Amino acid sequence: MFFGKNLRPFSGRGKMCFRICFLLIMGLAVPADRVSFADPLPSWNEGQAKQALVEFVRTVTDRSNPNYVPPEQRVATFDNDGTLWSEQPMYFQGFFTFDRVKALAPKHPEWKEQQPFKAVLENDLKALAATGEKGSMQILMTAHAGVTTQEFEKIVKDWLTTAKHPRFRRPFTGLVYQPMLELLAYLRENGFKTYIVSGGGVEFMRPWTEKVYGIPPEQVVGSSIKMKFEIRDGKPVLTRMPDIDFIDDGPGKPVGIQKFIGRRPLAALGNSDGDLQMLQWTAAGEGRRFMLLVHHTDGEREWAYDRQSPIGRLDKALDEAQRRGWTVVDMKKEWKRIFPFQ
Amino acid sequence: MFFGKNLRPFSGRGKMCFRICFLLIMGLAVPADRVSFADPLPSWNEGQAKQALVEFVRTVTDRSNPNYVPPEQRVATFDNDGTLWSEQPMYFQGFFTFDRVKALAPKHPEWKEQQPFKAVLENDLKALAATGEKGSMQILMTAHAGVTTQEFEKIVKDWLTTAKHPRFRRPFTGLVYQPMLELLAYLRENGFKTYIVSGGGVEFMRPWTEKVYGIPPEQVVGSSIKMKFEIRDGKPVLTRMPDIDFIDDGPGKPVGIQKFIGRRPLAALGNSDGDLQMLQWTAAGEGRRFMLLVHHTDGEREWAYDRQSPIGRLDKALDEAQRRGWTVVDMKKEWKRIFPFQ
Numbered sequence: 001m002f003f004g005k006n007l008r009p010f011s012g013r014g015k016m017c018f019r020i021c022f023l024l025i026m027g028l029a030v031p032a033d034r035v036s037f038a039d040p041l042p043s044w045n046e047g048q049a050k051q052a053l054v055e056f057v058r059t060v061t062d063r064s065n066p067n068y069v070p071p072e073q074r075v076a077t078f079d080n081d082g083t084l085w086s087e088q089p090m091y092f093q094g095f096f097t098f099d100r101v102k103a104l105a106p107k108h109p110e111w112k113e114q115q116p117f118k119a120v121l122e123n124d125l126k127a128l129a130a131t132g133e134k135g136s137m138q139i140l141m142t143a144h145a146g147v148t149t150q151e152f153e154k155i156v157k158d159w160l161t162t163a164k165h166p167r168f169r170r171p172f173t174g175l176v177y178q179p180m181l182e183l184l185a186y187l188r189e190n191g192f193k194t195y196i197v198s199g200g201g202v203e204f205m206r207p208w209t210e211k212v213y214g215i216p217p218e219q220v221v222g223s224s225i226k227m228k229f230e231i232r233d234g235k236p237v238l239t240r241m242p243d244i245d246f247i248d249d250g251p252g253k254p255v256g257i258q259k260f261i262g263r264r265p266l267a268a269l270g271n272s273d274g275d276l277q278m279l280q281w282t283a284a285g286e287g288r289r290f291m292l293l294v295h296h297t298d299g300e301r302e303w304a305y306d307r308q309s310p311i312g313r314l315d316k317a318l319d320e321a322q323r324r325g326w327t328v329v330d331m332k333k334e335w336k337r338i339f340p341f342q
Numbered sequence: 343m344f345f346g347k348n349l350r351p352f353s354g355r356g357k358m359c360f361r362i363c364f365l366l367i368m369g370l371a372v373p374a375d376r377v378s379f380a381d382p383l384p385s386w387n388e389g390q391a392k393q394a395l396v397e398f399v400r401t402v403t404d405r406s407n408p409n410y411v412p413p414e415q416r417v418a419t420f421d422n423d424g425t426l427w428s429e430q431p432m433y434f435q436g437f438f439t440f441d442r443v444k445a446l447a448p449k450h451p452e453w454k455e456q457q458p459f460k461a462v463l464e465n466d467l468k469a470l471a472a473t474g475e476k477g478s479m480q481i482l483m484t485a486h487a488g489v490t491t492q493e494f495e496k497i498v499k500d501w502l503t504t505a506k507h508p509r510f511r512r513p514f515t516g517l518v519y520q521p522m523l524e525l526l527a528y529l530r531e532n533g534f535k536t537y538i539v540s541g542g543g544v545e546f547m548r549p550w551t552e553k554v555y556g557i558p559p560e561q562v563v564g565s566s567i568k569m570k571f572e573i574r575d576g577k578p579v580l581t582r583m584p585d586i587d588f589i590d591d592g593p594g595k596p597v598g599i600q601k602f603i604g605r606r607p608l609a610a611l612g613n614s615d616g617d618l619q620m621l622q623w624t625a626a627g628e629g630r631r632f633m634l635l636v637h638h639t640d641g642e643r644e645w646a647y648d649r650q651s652p653i654g655r656l657d658k659a660l661d662e663a664q665r666r667g668w669t670v671v672d673m674k675k676e677w678k679r680i681f682p683f684q
Contacts, residue, residue: 065646072558092353104417149600193560206604216414217604218535229619236622238600245601251571257492258569258580260602262548262559277571280578282346 026088027244040186043179043337047132049292049329053183056290057190060257060266067288071191075219077278078184080198080205084213085176086165088303090311092172093200096159098333100143102294117142119235142243144201147223147239156207170341173212177294178337180269184213187267197221197256199236199249199274203240221260249274254281266290276317279326291326295315296333301342382528385521385679391634391671395525396633399532402608409630413533417605418632419512419563419595419620420526421612422540422547424654425636426555427518428507430645432653434514434541438501440465442485459484483584487567488541490579512683515554519636520679522611526555529609537607539563539598541591541616545582563602565590591616596623608632618659621668633668635659640674643684 044050060069081087111117116135119127202222226241248256267290268282307315386392402411423429453459458477461469544564568583590598609632610624
C-alpha cells in the first residue's frame with residue numbers, strides 16, 4: 001500500500017495540505033521527490049492505465065486483501081522492444097547487426113560482391129529480404145557468433161557508446177520510455193522482481209539493462225544462440241556458436257518464463273502480438289493478475305502503428321485485450337512524457 | 343566481516359567473556375543463536391575448509407579490502423547431487439524415474455514384456471543397462487514428459503511425500519547435508535545469491551528447493567526437456583515434450599550459468615568431475631574466487647567414493663583441486679554432522 005484513499009497527496013487540494021503537515025511533523029524540509037508519498041508515476045497522466053496499475057499494486061501488496069501475494073511471488077515480466085524502448089524503424093538489435101557486419105567487412109573483401117553481405121553493406125533492405133530467411137540468419141550469425149561471451153559483451157557496450165538512432169540522433173539507450181522506468185521502480189519498491197522477457201538476444205541486452213532499467217543480467221530472458229565451453233590458451237572461454245538455441249517470442253515467451261524463472265508472472269507487459277501468449281499465460285494464473293499492452297499511438301513524439309506494422313504488429317493481442325479487459329495504454333493520451341530527454 | 347580476529351567468541355576463553363559483555367550491553371538475554379556473532383557454521387569442524395570459507399566471505403564483503411565485491415555480484419553456485427544432498431546408491435531422480443514408470447504401468451500392460459520397461463518393473467538394472475542409451479532415454483522421457491508443467495510439479499511433490507530412501511528409510515529431502523544448509527544461509531546473510539547448478543532436471547528440483555534449501559525456483563539451473571505452449575480446453579498450458587532441451591552437466595554447467603544467470607560465479611561448489619568446468623570457469627574470473635569440492639570419505643555416516651565411482655566420480659577434478667589449491671572438504675573429518683537427523 002502506498003497511501004490510503006483519503007491521503008492521496010496528488011489528487012488535488014489534499015496535496016499541499018498533506019505535504020505541509022508532513023514537513024511540519026518531520027521538522028525539516030525533505031525534498032518532495034524523496035518523500036515516499038510522492039506520486040510514483042509522474043509521467044503517467046491520470047487515467048485508466050495509471051489507475052489500474054496503482055489499484056493492482058495496492059491489492060496484491062495489502063496483507064488484509066484476499067488477493068494479497070507474498071513478495072517472493074511478485075514477478076513482473078516486461079517485453080523490451082516497443083515496451084521499454086522504441087523499436088522503429090527497425091528493432092535496435094537490427095541496427096547493431098548491420099553495424100557489426102560493416103565493422104567486420106574490411107576483413108572480408110569478398111562480401112562486396114556476395115549476398116547477403118552485399119545487401120547489408122549497401123543498406124539494401126530489399127536485396128536482403130530477397131535472400132530469404134537463410135540470408136537473414138547468415139547475417140545474424142555473422143554479427144552475433146564466432147566470438148567469446150566476454151568479447152561479445154564488449155562489442156555491444158562499445159556499439160552503444162557510439163551508435164545513434166537515425167531519427168533522434170541519440171544513443172539507442174536514450175530511447176527508453178520514461179513512464180516505464182517509473183513503473184519498473186514503482187513495482188520494485190513494492191517488492192516486485194522485474195524481468196525482461198524479450199524476443200531480442202539475451203546477450204545483446206544483458207550488458208546494459210542493469211544500468212538503464214535497473215534490471216540485473218539474471219533477470220533478463222531472451223533469445224539465444226548456442227555456446228560452447230572451451231579451454232583456449234589455457235583459459236576457459238564460452239564461444240558463441242552460429243546455431244539458434246532458443247527463440248523467446250510468441251509461444252516461446254511462456255516457455256522462456258518457465259525455463260528461466262520457473263514461476264508464473266503476476267504481471268506481464270508487452271506491446272505486440274509477440275507478447276500475446278505471455279499475457280495469456282499470466283492471465284491464466286490464480287488470483288489477481290495484471291496484463292498491459294502499450295499501444296503506439298503517438299506519431300509525433302514517437303511512432304504510431306498497430307495492426308499493419310511489419311515491426312511490432314499489434315492486432316490479435318489488441319482484440320484479446322479489449323475482449324478480456326486487459327489494460328491498453330494509449331501512449332499519446334496517457335504518457336505525459338515519452339523519452340527522458342523530452 | 344563477521345567479527346574481528348581478537349573478538350572471535352567461539353575460539354576459547356574469549357567466548358564467554360564476549361557473550362556476557364554483549365548481554366550486559368544489550369541489557370537483555372538474547373539467545374545465543376540469535377546473536378549474529380554466533381558461529382554461522384556449527385556443523386563444520388574447525389579446519390582448513392571452514393577457515394577458507396570464512397576467510398573468503400570476510401574478504402569479499404569487507405569494503406576496505408581490495409578484493410571487495412558489491413552484493414549484486416556475489417553469486418554462489420552449488421551442484422545438487424552429492425553436494426547438497428546424497429546421490430547414492432543412485433541419483434535420487436533415478437528413484438523418482440523408476441517409481442513414476444511403475445505408477446504408469448497399470449495403464450500399459452504391454453510393458454511387462456517390453457524393454458526397457460520390463461527391466462524397470464523388475465528392478466533389473468543390468469537388463470536396463472543392456473537397452474543402452476536409447477532405453478534409458480525412453481524411460482526418462484516416459485517418466486518426465488507427456489504432462490503439463492503444473493501436473494509434473496504435483497507429481498514430484500506427491501512423490502517426495504511418500505518415497506523413502508532404501509538405506510535411511512527417510513524421505514529423500516531428509517538426506518540433505520546440514521553443513522551445506524548452514525553454508526547456504528551464511529552466504530545469503532552475507533549478501534550472496536545462492537544458486538543450484540545441477541545436472542538434475544530443473545523441474546524436478548524447483549518444487550522443493552525453496553522449502554529445503556531456501557533457494558527459490560528462479561535460482562535453480564538444471565537440465566531440461568522441451569516445452570510447448572498450447573491452449574487446451576480454452577486454458578493455456580505448457581506441455582513437457584519428450585525431447586532433451588539442455589544438459590546442464592560438465593561443460594554444460596558454465597554454459598548453463600551464462601544462459602540463466604549471465605554472471606560468472608564468485609564461488610562454485612561441487613563434488614564430482616561433472617563440476618570441474620563450473621569450477622574452472624569460476625576460477626578464471628578476476629579477483630578473489632572460491633572453489634570447493636565435497637569429498638565423500640564417510641562410508642559410515644554417508645558413503646565413501648571418489649575416483650572409481652559410477653555415480654559422482656571425483657577423479658580429474660580432485661587432481662585439479664589439489665594442483666590449484668581449491669578447497670577439498672573431507673566429509674568424515676570436517677563435518678561434525680552430515681544429515682539434519684543425525
